[in-house]
Amino acid sequence: xxxxxxxxxxxxxILKDRDSAQFDARCIFEDVFGDDCILHSSxxxxxxxxxxxxxxxxxxxxxxxxxQYLLGKWEFYGLPFVVGEGVLIPRQDTETLVEFVAEYFxxxxxxxxxxxxxxxxCIGIALEKQLGCDITLIEKxxxxxxxxxxxxxxxxxxxxxxxxxxxxxxxADEFHDLDFVxxxxxxxxxxxxxxxxxxxxxxxxEALYGGEDGLxxxxxxxxxxxxxxxxxxxxxxxxGAGQEDDVSGAMIQLGFxxxxxxxxxxxxxxxxxxxxx
Ligand code: GLN
Numbered sequence: 159x160x161x162x163x164x165x166x167x168x169x170x171x172i173l174k175d176r177d178s179a180q181f182d183a184r185c186i187f188e189d190v191f192g193d194d195c196i197l198h199s200s201x202x203x204x205x206x207x208x209x210x211x212x213x214x215x216x217x218x219x220x221x222x223x224x225x226q227y228l229l230g231k232w233e234f235y236g237l238p239f240v241v242g243e244g245v246l247i248p249r250q251d252t253e254t255l256v257e258f259v260a261e262y263f264x265x266x267x268x269x270x271x272x273x274x275x276x277x278x279x280c281i282g283i284a285l286e287k288q289l290g291c292d293i294t295l296i297e298k299x300x301x302x303x304x305x306x307x308x309x310x311x312x313x314x315x316x317x318x319x320x321x322x323x324x325x326x327x328x329x330a331d332e333f334h335d336l337d338f339v340x341x342x343x344x345x346x347x348x349x350x351x352x353x354x355x356x357x358x359x360x361x362x363x364e365a366l367y368g369g370e371d372g373l374x375x376x377x378x379x380x381x382x383x384x385x386x387x388x389x390x391x392x393x394x395x396x397x398g399a400g401q402e403d404d405v406s407g408a409m410i411q412l413g414f415x416x417x418x419x420x421x422x423x424x425x426x427x428x429x430x431x432x433x434x435x
Contacts, residue, residue, distance in 0.1 A: 159203035162191070165212060166199065172216040182225055186215050189229050222356035235284040239309050244301030246365035248280035252342055254422045255396050255429045256281055259340055260288035262392070272296060272333060272386075274324040274341035274379060277365055279306040279317065281340055286317040291337075294318045296329065299364055325378050333386040342396035343375030344368040350398075372398055376405045380412050387434040394431040402427040 160168075166183060173179035190212060204212070219225045226232040226247045231240050234248035235256050241247050263269055269291035273282030276295035286293050295310070295317050297303045307319045322329045324341075345368040346354075358366070368374050376395060387393065393414060397405050406417045409432045417432035 159205065160209055161201045162187075162204055163199045163201065165204050165209060169212065169216040172213070172220050176220065182219055183216070185225060185229060186212055186219070189215075224357050224360050227360065234278075234280040235287075237280075237284060237287065237313055239278050239280050239283075240305055240312060241278055242305065243360065244299070244362055245305040246277045246302070246361055248278055251422050251424075251428055252281060252396055254420060255340065255342065255394060256284045256288070258420055258429055258431070259285055259338065259392075259394055263289055263291070263338070266337075268292075269337045271336055271338040271340065272383075273317075274339065274383070275343045275365070275375065276306055276319075277302050277342070279309045279315075279319070281342060282317050283309055283313050283315045285340070286315050287313065290316075292316075292318075294320050294333070296320045296322050296324050298323045299362065302362065302365065325375070325382065327382055330382045330386050333383075335388040336386050336391055337388060338392040338394060339379075339383050339387060340394045341375070341379055343379060345372045345375065345396075345398040345401060347372040347398075368398075371404075372401060373404050373408075376401075377408045380408050380414075384412055384414075384434060389434055391434045392431055393434070394429060396428060397430050399426050402430055405430045406432070 169183040170179055173182050215228045218228055226241050230242055231238055232248055235253055239248055269289055271291055271293045273295045276282050276297045279295050282293050282295040295306055297306050303321050310317050310319055344366050346366045348370040351367050395405060402419045409417050413435045414432035415435050419427040420429040422428035
């Protein structure tokens with residue numbers, strides 16, 4: 159039988175073409191053996207069934223299939239989320255939005271908000287945990303919605319799931335006097351979709367493609383959801399690289415004030431926010 163140390167080395171070899179080989183191998187091992195890193199380098203034998211499972215995952219990952227889908231779960235903002243085909247994988251970039259909104263409203267009670275195009279529910283659930291707010295997570299795709307409801311349960315969150323199309327007026331009409339609207343809508347352009355990294359190509363295109371110029375959702379959401387905010391309420395988006403002028407322009411045109419940007423940890427403008435007049 160192979161030892162954990164030998165198997166870990168083999169996994170590193172299988173994953174060698176990936177920049178994140180060591181991190182990936184650690185994630186795979188942690189998934190099977192738990193958190194204890196020391197165990198990765200122990201002489202303890204690994205039974206054949208576990209060995210072949212681990213090798214299988216490492217090979218699929220080396221071929222470019224998302225590790226997050228292989229593991230079936232991923233962490234976002236310190237919380238666990240179940241993921242799989244049909245739902246966008248929570249990304250660290252998106253923590254920029256959560257951190258900003260959580261900090262902005264810190265200590266405020268009785269807040270009401272919505273998370274549009276909620277996907278796995280990572281934004282809305284993290285905000286509910288941080289703020290104890292009343293928040294509805296709206297997602298249109300039934301596959302993604304199944305993950306959303308699982309993640310609410312997994313995190314024992316009071317966030318409310320809603321299966322609906324955020325681009326329909328009747329959906330927005332159900333909400334009034336909101337303190338905030340947050341969204342990480344699909345924002346990739348037609349060109350981006352043709353040049354997707356292999357890993358991203360396994361994620362649902364409905365969660366990625368934002369129309370030819372990537373901006374379809376921003377203009378529509380801004381227009382449709384402005385009436386659902388209270389005066390002074392905040393609209394806050396995650397955006398793609400270089401979209402800050404177009405998105406802020408659409409917001410200003412619809413009367414939003416104090417429109418500002420925030421950079422992510424790579425120095426890219428990742429969040430745009432503003433307030434209803
Ligand atoms: N951030 C994702 C990517 O780079 C896109 C997610 C989105 O469109 N909201 O692939």
